[in-house]
Amino acid sequence: MTPIRPRRSALYMPGSNVRALEKARTLAADTLIFDLEDAVAPDMKVSARERVCDAVRSGYGSREVVVRINALDTPWGEADLIAVASAAPDAVLVPKVSSAETLVAIGTRLRRFGAPERTRVWAMIETPLAILEARSIASAAHDVDTRLSCFVMGTNDLAKDTRTRLLSGRAAMMPWLMTALAAARAYGIDILDGVYNALSDEEGFRAECEQGRDWGFDGKTLIHPNQIETANTVFAPTPAEVESARAIIAAFERPENAHKGAVAVDGRMVERLHAEMAKRVLALAAAIGERGF
CATH class of the missing domain: 3.20.20.60 (Phosphoenolpyruvate-binding domains)
Known part of the structure; x- marks a missing residue:
């Protein structure tokens, strides 16, 4: 990315x-x-x-x-x-x-x-x-x-x-x-x-x-x-959005989900495109954190 x-x-x-x-x-x-x-x-x-x-x-x-x-x-x-x-x-x-x-x-x-x-x-x-x-x-x-x-x-x-x-x-x-x-x-x-x-x-x-x-x-x-x-x-990710992004990425990293295109996370279906979106949320949050303000 x-x-x-x-x-x-x-x-x-x-x-x-x-x-x-x-x-x-x-x-x-x-x-x-x-x-x-x-x-x-x-x-x-x-x-x-x-x-x-x-x-x-x-x-x-x-x-x-x-x-x-x-x-x-x-x-x-x-x-x-x-x-x-x-x-x-x-x-x-x-x-x-x-x-x-x-x-x-x-x-x-x-x-x-x-x-x-x-x-x-x-x-x-x-x-x-x-x-x-x-x-x-x-x-x-x-x-x-x-x-x-x-x-x-x-x-x-x-x-x-x-x-x-x-x-x-x-x-x-x-x-x-x-x-x-x-x-x-x-x-x-x-x-x-x-x-x-x-x-x-x-x-x-x-x-x-x-x-x-x-x-x-x-x-x-x-x-x-x-x-x-x-x-x-x-324009910054909320704590809830960061938590959700981490949950989505973690779900796709589980061995049993390695070859799946969609999984259930917190009662909703998410696809691998949502994992890509989640990575961007976390990257933005990290970049903001590095700013110090």
């Missing part, structure tokens, strides 16, 4: 905010996304880029560090990529990806600019065209030069471009979210759910985290540190 990296909570942090970059060292987020795009005003783009790259080089412990650059067709995108390649974060988050060709262009530049192989590429799926092209975009992961390893849903931009209302339950958004999720899973990459905008609505936030977890997302993107604890809890 490919090593699992927990991505329960992925917190956006504005690259122009010095205090936020420093505070990030104390937060229990699995992933930190330092933003050079939407959260930074045009006259602050250059200074934010320098500040973020310095912060990336200084390290953030076991936290995964990702930098969201400006798109290549903006005045800042190419310079962002050159600087970020040198800083070597865990990943570069590319906004408004609507075709696989964009990822090829990013991957080619990362190699040319000397980015280490461990620096991966994440793609924002946030336009109607990206949804229509989700399979093609995800298939770029099979081209090692693109470095694609994760989709990030941009639900606010999707709502803007489609004129969809972001209502409780996200009924209108569900087909697009699930289309992107199916594409990601088909090509073996992770996918993170979009942000929740109502900071004071803790109950609504938890419900949306639970919805995203149940739909199959690996974690949720966040806009405030107060959302971290809930996301970490919801």
Whole structure:
């Protein structure tokens, strides 16, 4: 099994905010996304880029560090990529990806600019065209030069471009979210759910985290540190799920079940596919335990 990296909570942090970059060292987020795009005003783009790259080089412990650059067709995108390649974060988050060709262009530049192989590429799926092209975009992961390893849903931009209302339950958004999720899973990459905008609505936030977890997302993107604890809890296996996973694996390891395709565990029939799912639950739980938060 490919090593699992927990991505329960992925917190956006504005690259122009010095205090936020420093505070990030104390937060229990699995992933930190330092933003050079939407959260930074045009006259602050250059200074934010320098500040973020310095912060990336200084390290953030076991936290995964990702930098969201400006798109290549903006005045800042190419310079962002050159600087970020040198800083070597865990990943570069590319906004408004609507075709696989964009990822090829990013991957080619990362190699040319000397980015280490461990620096991966994440793609924002946030336009109607990206949804229509989700399979093609995800298939770029099979081209090692693109470095694609994760989709990030941009639900606010999707709502803007489609004129969809972001209502409780996200009924209108569900087909697009699930289309992107199916594409990601088909090509073996992770996918993170979009942000929740109502900071004071803790109950609504938890419900949306639970919805995203149940739909199959690996974690949720966040806009405030107060959302971290809930996301970490919801997207982690529960003690009951860990116990059940251990029981399933133990059942198939018994000599009398060595050649069976299905066995009874705690009053229900489970197949070997459930054993594979159980192994992932235990691997995720172990990876979270190693984080220490």
